[in-house]
Amino acid sequence: MNFSSARQYFYQEIQQADEHIDLAKAALYIAQEEYPKLDPEEYLNALDTMAWELQERLPDSRYPLRIIQGINQYLYDDLKFSGNKIDYYDPRNSFFNDVIDRRLGIPITLALVYLEVARRIDFPMVGVGMPGHFLIRPDVPDIEIFVDAFNGGEIIFAQDCEERLSQIYQQPVTLQPEFLAVVSNRQFLARMLTNIKFIYLKQQELEKTLAAIERILLLFPNVTLELRDRGLISYQLGNYPQAVDDLQNYLAKVPDAQDASVIRRLLTELGRD
Incomplete structure (x- = not known):
């Protein structure tokens, strides 16, 4: 595989068993493709410093709610981290270095700051992949x-999650157990990359969209929709051999897909059906 150095670092990191993947490093390797001069160690050291400063302020009691209150005060009151509600789809909200520098992010990247600081003070927390709004617990x-x-470290309960989902989707939503499932490290990174993918797709930054898809496929090689999307983006970029290969693989895996007829017409146009 002929990867850039940042892609190679990312690939090497995710070859480990899931529980050994360093999320902060992997997120910084994602950002390094956007910022080739980025030094991951600078930001890992910044997280270490945050954890050290926080540790000095925490009460002796290890009661979880007290620790959460201490983390919230430090991250949101002292350091002024906040959710970017004004420009939610600014790509910088999705790159971990920018989030640390600007103190602005979206739910999943602010969750990563929180998780990494908590991990460094030996307070175990996990990511929760609620649809539309990433949480931690x-x-x-x-x-x-x-x-x-995203909302200042607000503490919420399952009933609050159901209400929040109903607000997001603007219709009543019944909370399902899988909505509050803990995500693996690979799932966490794929969700970060999916955000980047759709931000750049909306902006018609096709090369950057493709780069996000390619890294999702490094994490989960058999995700059929990502194969399809890589094929469609490759087609738009004029890389017809890659487009044909991906779209044929997509149809081989899901021959009865809802968009199968559209994909077959495209392959016919490319001279391959």
């Missing part, structure tokens, strides 16, 4: 609370 028995890193 303490990985502690018998404590059923969630933390909304």
Whole structure:
């Protein structure tokens, strides 16, 4: 595989067992494709410094709610991290270095700051892949609370999650257990990259859209919709051999897909059906 150095670092990081993937490093390698001069160590050191400063301020009690309150005060009151509600789809909200520098982000990147600082003070937390709004929660028995890193570390409960989903989708939503499932490290990174993919697709930045798709496929090589999308983007970029290969693979995996007739017409246009 002929990867850029940033892509190679990302690929090497995700070859490990899921629990050993360093999310902060992987997120910085994602950002390094956007910012080739980025030094990941600078930002890893910044996270270490945050954790050290936070540790000095925490109460002796290790009661989870007190620790969460301490993290919230430090990240949101002292450092002024906040959710970017004014320009949510600014690509910088999705790059971990920018989030640390600007103190602005979207739910998943602010969650990553929170998770990484919490990990460094030995307070276990996990990501929760709620549709439309990423959350985190303490990985502690018998404590059923969630933390909304986008909204100042607000502590919420399952009922609040259902109400939030109804607001997001502007219709009543019944909370399903899978909506609050813990995500793996690979799923976390794929969700970050999916955000980047759709931001750049909306802006018609096709090369950058393709780069996001390619990294999703490094994480999950058999995701059929990503194969299709890589094929369609490759077609738009004039890389017809890649387009044909991906679109044929897509149809081989899901011959009865809803868009199968459209894909077959495109392959016919390319002289391959």
